[in-house]
Amino acid sequence: MANTHRIRSDFVEKVGQIAQGEGLPKIAGRVFGLLMFDGEPISFGALATELQVSRGSISSSVRLLEDRGVIKRVGVPGERQDFFQIADQPFTGLLEGALKRIKRAEQEIEASLSELSIEAGATRDRLRSYSDFYKTLGGGLQHALSTVDDKKG
Amino acid sequence: MANTHRIRSDFVEKVGQIAQGEGLPKIAGRVFGLLMFDGEPISFGALATELQVSRGSISSSVRLLEDRGVIKRVGVPGERQDFFQIADQPFTGLLEGALKRIKRAEQEIEASLSELSIEAGATRDRLRSYSDFYKTLGGGLQHALSTVDDKKG
DNA sequence: AAGTCAATTCAGTATAAACTGAACACTTTT
DNA sequence: AAAAGTGTTCAGTTTATACTGAATTGACTT
Numbered sequence: 001m002a003n004t005h006r007i008r009s010d011f012v013e014k015v016g017q018i019a020q021g022e023g024l025p026k027i028a029g030r031v032f033g034l035l036m037f038d039g040e041p042i043s044f045g046a047l048a049t050e051l052q053v054s055r056g057s058i059s060s061s062v063r064l065l066e067d068r069g070v071i072k073r074v075g076v077p078g079e080r081q082d083f084f085q086i087a088d089q090p091f092t093g094l095l096e097g098a099l100k101r102i103k104r105a106e107q108e109i110e111a112s113l114s115e116l117s118i119e120a121g122a123t124r125d126r127l128r129s130y131s132d133f134y135k136t137l138g139g140g141l142q143h144a145l146s147t148v149d150d151k152k153g
Numbered sequence: 154m155a156n157t158h159r160i161r162s163d164f165v166e167k168v169g170q171i172a173q174g175e176g177l178p179k180i181a182g183r184v185f186g187l188l189m190f191d192g193e194p195i196s197f198g199a200l201a202t203e204l205q206v207s208r209g210s211i212s213s214s215v216r217l218l219e220d221r222g223v224i225k226r227v228g229v230p231g232e233r234q235d236f237f238q239i240a241d242q243p244f245t246g247l248l249e250g251a252l253k254r255i256k257r258a259e260q261e262i263e264a265s266l267s268e269l270s271i272e273a274g275a276t277r278d279r280l281r282s283y284s285d286f287y288k289t290l291g292g293g294l295q296h297a298l299s300t301v302d303d304k305k306g
Numbered sequence: 307a308a309g310t311c312a313a314t315t316c317a318g319t320a321t322a323a324a325c326t327g328a329a330c331a332c333t334t335t336t
Numbered sequence: 337a338a339a340a341g342t343g344t345t346c347a348g349t350t351t352a353t354a355c356t357g358a359a360t361t362g363a364c365t366t
Contacts, residue, residue, distance in 0.1 A: 004273065011265040011280075018258045023176045025354060036283060039275055044313070054356045059314055080311065080364070086279070091286040105171045112164040120157065122192050126239070127164075130189060133244045133301060140297030144289045151285070178324060197343070207326045212344055233334070233341065 008037050012051075027053055028061040032070060036090070041074050041083035069093030095145045099138060106134035161190050165204075180206055181214040185223060189243070194227050194236035222246030248298045252291060259287035 012033040019029020030051050035042060042050075048058045062084055065071040070090045076083045087093070109131040116124050165186040172182020183204050188195060195203075201211045215237055218224040223243045229236045240246070262284040269277050 004269070007265060007268045011262075014261045014265065018261065021176075021254060021258075023174075027355080036279055037276055039279055055313075056315080056357070057355055060355090063314090082313075091283075095290075101174060105174075108167045108171065109164075112160060112167065115160045116157070123190055126189055126192055129304070132304070136297045136300045137248075137294075139300075140293035140295075141290075142293075143296065144293030147289045147292075148286060151282070180325075198341095208343075209327065209345080210325055213325090216344090235343075 011037055027057050028064050031061050035071055035086045041085040043081040043083050045081055068097055091148050095141055099141050102134050102138045106131050164190055180210050181217050184214045188224055188239045194238040196234040196236050198234055221250055244301050248294060252294050255287050255291045259284050
């Protein structure tokens with residue numbers, strides 16, 4: 001049998017890297033990876049010691065992940081510490097965040113577009129195609145989102 | 154009539170911000186925005202002076218954008234400088250790059266998955282759902298990509 | 307209510323990435 | 337062939353952001 005613990009820490013590091021690639025803090029990715037792998041609730045303190053990072057970092061990472069609905073804070077009977085667990089729909093929040101960014105970009109471009117006078121024909125066409133790109137992209141993510149949604153929910 | 158020049162520089166800055174949000178250098182975004190707005194070829198030197206950045210930055214930005222197929226380097230008769238112009242399918246390359254990142258992440262997760270012994274049932278289920286998420290996301294982008302592709306042909 | 311324990315905040319530090327500008331190599335002009 | 341023009345490279349600097357750790361706040365425990 002393979003060494004589960006090594007697989008686990010490899011996985012945690014991988015997710016850290018992936019997160020960094022997506023523009024998220026590496027530690028947040030590690031937290032996500034750990035909770036994903038273990039499934040069961042892990043305490044605030046355990047996250048800090050196991051990942052060997054400061055409690056301050058854990059605090060900001062879990063808030064980030066909580067805000068996006070990727071993890072949830074749960075209570076454990078007889079325990080004073082906060083515990084964290086992977087959310088029921090961890091990916092929905094991520095997709096929604098991406099969608100929001102895309103929508104914002106689309107709106108920014110359309111704002112510029114609407115300022116341009118009618119004579120600026122070719123420029124208008126290009127900006128239009130740019131905002132169309134974001135529309136299409138948003139549509140693709142929207143589709144992914146609904147697919148992810150009814151996987152479980 | 155609205156002041157076109159102000160709209161133009163606003164747009165350029167907006168695209169710079171959007172690029173930064175996507176994890177790309179701000180200057181690369183500005184270059185893209187400028188070429189997008191103007192449509193016609195702009196010289197290497199003009200990019201540097203107009204955006205008020207070093208020639209070194211222009212060099213690396215245009216290479217990045219060229220590599221992704223977002224812009225193209227064109228010659229202008231009687232001119233020694235390189236000129237740059239928005240590519241015919243500027244968005245295709247961007248999407249392809251995003252897809253590649255997603256595919257890589259998916260594979261990483263599946264690598265961990267395949268290492269896990271059969272007893273690790275629940276963990277396997279979670280990692281499977283994680284890689285499924287990337288599959289779904291990739292499908293969404295793939296769809297967007299083909300839509301973008303046949304907008305122009 | 308004093309003492310412990312837990313999480314957050316925030317000022318300071320470390321790290322990573324972007325950006326600069328001068329040196330370089332190559333090309334064209336005079 | 338010297339001079340001027342052009343793009344790239346890269347060592348050094350700046351900037352942005354992640355991270356730390358000590359101070360702080362609040363909530364339990366005795």
